[in-house]
Amino acid sequence: MQCEIRPARPDDLDALLAIENTAFSGDRLSRRSLKTLIGRQTAVALVATDDKAVAGYAIVLLNRLNRVARLYSIAVAPDKTGRGIAGALLRAVEAEAGERRRVAVRLEVREDNRGAIALYEKNGYRRFARRENYYHDGMPALRYEKQLGGIEHGERP
Ligand SMILES: CC(C)(COP(=O)(O)OP(=O)(O)OC[C@H]1O[C@@H](n2cnc3c(N)ncnc32)[C@H](O)[C@@H]1OP(=O)(O)O)[C@@H](O)C(=O)NCCC(=O)NCCS
Numbered sequence: 001m002q003c004e005i006r007p008a009r010p011d012d013l014d015a016l017l018a019i020e021n022t023a024f025s026g027d028r029l030s031r032r033s034l035k036t037l038i039g040r041q042t043a044v045a046l047v048a049t050d051d052k053a054v055a056g057y058a059i060v061l062l063n064r065l066n067r068v069a070r071l072y073s074i075a076v077a078p079d080k081t082g083r084g085i086a087g088a089l090l091r092a093v094e095a096e097a098g099e100r101r102r103v104a105v106r107l108e109v110r111e112d113n114r115g116a117i118a119l120y121e122k123n124g125y126r127r128f129a130r131r132e133n134y135y136h137d138g139m140p141a142l143r144y145e146k147q148l149g150g151i152e153h154g155e156r157p
Pocket residue numbers: 023024073074075076077080081082083084085086087088108109110113114115116118119120122
């Protein structure tokens with residue numbers, strides 16, 4: 001699949017919101033939150049475009065005091081799934097986090113989100129914790145982590 005990945009711009013907001021509203025059934029980011037995240041210095045928002053149209057996005061938080069990056073959200077338009085777009089976004093997120101000297105990427109995923117769990121496991125993310133009652137409907141979150149630069153937990157660099 002040929003998709004291009006670039007930083008999100010303010011004029012992507014409509015497209016991001018449309019993806020958010022069709023890809024998620026709850027716990028959606030609002031237009032206002034998306035706008036703030038796009039402009040935030042401690043966040044990187046990336047979009048994947050397919051023939052210039054925004055097909056997916058990923059937002060990663062890069063807290064200055066934390067060497068672990070947090071994948072805050074990732075979504076692909078439902079009519080563009082299954083073509084490797086989320087995988088490409090994950091690789092771009094990891095590259096961006098690595099360039100900014102982060103040692104790992106962490107994320108939370110709903111325990112019932114089999115597609116996303118398969119995506120993360122296929123891309124080398126390792127489950128390290130579970131949080132009860134994490135989402136608005138009480139669903140637990142599974143926490144995943146991927147070490148960057150090929151350094152595994154417990155291994156010396
Ligand atoms: C989860 C999501 C981001 C996957 O996007 P995608 O572009 O279809 O993912 P990819 O095509 O890159 O998939 C890569 C791998 O992930 C796994 N995968 C992705 N979606 C899957 C699904 N629905 N069921 C099973 N495996 C899935 C597969 O192993 C796939 O590899 P394969 O196609 O070679 O089998 C997309 O379905 C989505 O936006 N879902 C709604 C929002 C969401 O749940 N975001 C994650 C929140 S934590």
